[in-house]
Amino acid sequence: MKKYIALIHREGDAFGVSFPDLPGCVTVGGSIEEAQALAEEALALHLEGMVEDGEAAPEPSSLDAVMTERENRDAVAVLVQAPKGVVRAVRVSVTFPEDLLQQIDAYAERNGFTRSGFLQLVAKEAMQDESRLRSAA
Structure with a gap:
């Protein structure tokens, strides 16, 4: 089972997380x-x-190896377990207005996501927060 090093950095009132082995794999939480x-x-x-x-x-x-990089030394290093098995990806066809798709692609690229990765993240977040999903309907 693979474990990756995540670096937790204080960013104002939040805590940012990055993975040195996986550029673009980032998240933010309100607490450690x-x-x-x-x-x-x-x-x-x-x-x-x-x-x-x-x-x-x-x-x-x-x-x-991670701590040889000077900028990593100000972070708290934690090990994060990779998922046990890779879930088989299924290709789907969805329709978006062209301008919205361009905005999604630009946002995803600026934040180190693929289009699919970004849309998956947003879908999971929406499902976790059902009240937000209901108010948007």
């Missing part, structure tokens, strides 16, 4: 505990996106 819990979800989504894009997941780096 929330950030660490969200790191597991972010890692799973990122790895699923890599599989969907036909990319192989890198081998996790050692703590020594």
Whole structure:
């Protein structure tokens, strides 16, 4: 079972998480505990996106290797378990207005997501917050 090093950084009132082995795999929580819990979800989504894009997941780096980078030394390093099995990706066809799709793609690219990875993240967040989903309907 692979475990990846996540770095938790204080960012004002929030805690940002990044994975040195997986550029673009990031999340933010209101507390260290929330950030660490969200790191597991972010890692799973990122790895699923890599599989969907036909990319192989890198081998996790050692703590020594990660900490040789000066900018990593100000963070708290935690190990995050990769999902046990890769869930098979299923291709679907959806329709979006062209301008919305362009906005989605631009946002995803700016934040290190693939289109699919971003849409999966937003869908999961919406399902976790049913009240937000109901008010949008």
